[in-house]
Amino acid sequence: MLPCSFFILPDSNITYVYWSYIPRSSRTKVYSWVQGKVFVDDSPYVGRVSMDDTFTLAITQTTLQDARVFVCQVGAGSLGVGENRTELRVYKAPEPPEIHANEAGISVGTRESQEIAECVVRNSFPGPNITWLKDGHRLHPEDDKVKIMDTRTQEASGLFTARSRLLAHVPRQDRHAYFQCQAHYLLAGGDRQAQSPKVQVHIFYPTENVSLAIDAPRPQVKEGDHVALRCQGDGNPPPEYSFFRVQNNTATGEEEEQELSGKADKGVLSLGKVHKENTGHYRCKGLDLDTMETLTADAELVVNYIEGLKVTKESPEPVLEGHNLTLTCEARGSRPLAFHWHKDKKGKALGSGQQLQLSNIMREAAGNYICEVTMPGVQGLSRNKQVLVVVYGKPQVSVEKPGVPVQENELVTLTCTALAQPEPSITWSANGTVQNRTENYSVVSNLTVQVTSKLMRSGINCTATNYLGVVTHHVHLERRMTPTTPTTTAPAGNATAEQKPQESKGVIIVAVIVCILVLAVLGAVLYFLHKKGKIPCGRTGKQDITKPDARKDEVVVEVKSDKLPEEAGLLQATNGDQKPAGDQGEKYIDLRH
Incomplete structure (x- = not known):
């Protein structure tokens, strides 16, 4: 955008405006405005220029050839002619700098300066300048230590390409140094900079250590x-x-x-x-x-290392209950060792040191004892060894139930368990079928036998024996209660009882039910006789309802009531005449008729 700057009196008229450029000494018109009419002159700017109401000239698709002086001429009739000049400058930012390190490497022992890297900056206008950096600090030419060789070429497009080579003596200390180049160029508004990537150079130097x-x-x-x-x-x-x-x-x-x-x-x-x-x-x-x-x-x-690990028992074999036992752990290593004891793989710690003292051993102390050897200061170095301790003693006998509820003639199975070392043998005091099995240092014996009255009186003994002792356990056979349930048959007029084995609670319930049924039957009989007129009502404690002189073939039954007042009341209620409990007494029932 090229503005046309001028001053004119308020009442004056502009007759024309000419835009021209000066390639050398003469002028060439590019755009004209004459009394409101626009003329585009034949020039390299045809199709690329335009002008607005303020007479500002706009140029599109700018190239390097547009860098020249443009003239704006304004005519105002009798007031004369005025013009101003504008210099158009064109800038082109370069492409990012390219850096190429010496791939062959540099030897420290060489006396001559060697090329470290080359930097190329392409397509810039005006031409750029190149500087060098080592670890972020600028390098300057310095006698034979640092040399910088620059060249600049203008391409056919009018743009410039700059090249720079860095040569230097590189000491051993620069084996980790980073090098980069920096391009300096002009743009509208001031100086600009662009840096290349950092590179390292292979530096060859002899081995010193x-x-x-x-x-x-x-x-x-x-x-x-x-x-x-x-x-x-x-x-x-x-x-x-x-x-x-x-x-x-x-x-x-x-x-x-x-x-x-x-x-x-x-x-x-x-x-x-x-x-x-x-x-x-x-x-x-x-x-x-x-x-x-x-x-x-x-x-x-x-x-x-740890080697030679062994565990010994310092006591006679076998170990008997109540005796003492000493376990000793021995090992060798490259450094002092530490000894720790525990029982079984996940058992609690028992102590430390090469010896473990076990006093008054009981059979519960039997099992695997582990000696773990570590080397303090050496992480992860440990060894362990275990020893089996078997405690001998007389058997311990147990049965599932000391008292077994049974019935005569039925088959029962009794279980007896004996724990001991050495392994005991089990015998029973009764003849039957015996099955034995061994589980974890114990013998389990099952006896299946038919119950007799003799066995119910005597019970059965389970006896476990080894050479250290004999232990007997007595099993008591208890008679199991069998409640009776009455059933009636109308035609025959007799009753039969069916016995079924019940638990204690069932027996009590059945007994209560039987008592209630008996009372109900007795009440029904009394009520029936009363309706027939066989039993008169009265409040005396005893009434004679028979004739004074009974015959020898006549039977008199005396019924004494021992019922509670509530039960007596129930019987009286069946007669339709309730009486107090105090009026109850002995009654005589005439069964002759």
Whole structure:
């Protein structure tokens, strides 16, 4: 946008406006306005220029060739002609800087300066400038230490491409340094900058030191750990490595090197899972192929171990109940050891030290005793060994039930368990079918026998025997109650009882029901006789309802009521005449008719 700046009196009229450019000395019109009419002149700007109401000229699709002087001329009739000039400048930002490090590398020992990297900045207008940075700090040309060689080329498009080469003597300390270039260019509004990515240069230098380290999971190596020897030199390229085990010749007193077989990958030699035999003095050698100098480094490997673990019992065999027992744990190791005792795999801790004292042993103390040996300061190194302690004693006998409810002639099965070492034998005082089995140092015996009256009187004995003693347990056979339930048959006029075995609660319930039924039958009989007129009502304690002189073939039945007042009331109620309990007495029933 090129503005046309001018001043004119308020009452004056503008007759024309011409826009021209000056390629050299002459002018070339590009746009004209004459008394309200627009004319686009034949020029390279046809189709790319336009003008608004303020006579500002707009140019589109700007190129580098548009960088020239434009003239705005304004005519105002009798007031004369005025013009102003505008210089159009065109800027083009470059592409991001490209940096290419020296892939061949640089040797520290070379006296001449060597190229570190080249920087290229393309397609900029006007042409850019290039500077260099090392670890963020600008480099300046410095005699023979740092050289910067710049070139600039204008392409056919009119844009510029700049190139810069950095040459320098690089010391060993620069092996970790980062280099980058920076482009400086102009844009409307001021100076701009663009930086390239950072690069490192391969620097070759001789080996000055070699170190040997032990690669292990932990500082204190134990048997079974994966261990490797790591040899490292500080040269680039690294030296050739070889590994040796060093031993002293007892005869000559001199060192002897035994080269270790195996491929050392990048200075690492794996020893695999180590054992105590791997303990010793190791050496690494590094050969610098440039200087042909050999450097060495040594290291000591100590493999910690525990061996010779055993547990002994210091008492006569077998161990008897009530006796004492001493367990002793022995082991050897590369360092001082710690001893711990516990019973079974997940049992509680019993103590520490090489000996475990067990006093007044009971059969519950039988089982596996474990001695665990650890090496303080060596993580993960432990060994354990267990010993079985068997306690001998006379049998312990138990039965499922000391009293068994039975009925005569039925088959019952009794169970007797005997716990002891040595294993006991079980006998029964009754003849029957016996089945024995062994479970966890105990014998379980099942006796199946038919119940007789003799067995119910005497009971049955279970006897367990071993050479340390005899123990007998008595099983009492209890008679099981069998309640009776009355049933009636109308035609026959007699009653039969069906016996069924019941539990104690069932027996009580049946007895109550039977009593109620008997009372109901008796009440019905009395009520029936009363209706027939056989029983007169009265309040006397005793009434004679028979004739004074009874015949010998006549039967008189005396019924005495021992019922509670409530039951008496029920009987009276059946007669329709209730009487107090105090009026109840002896009654005579005439059964002659």
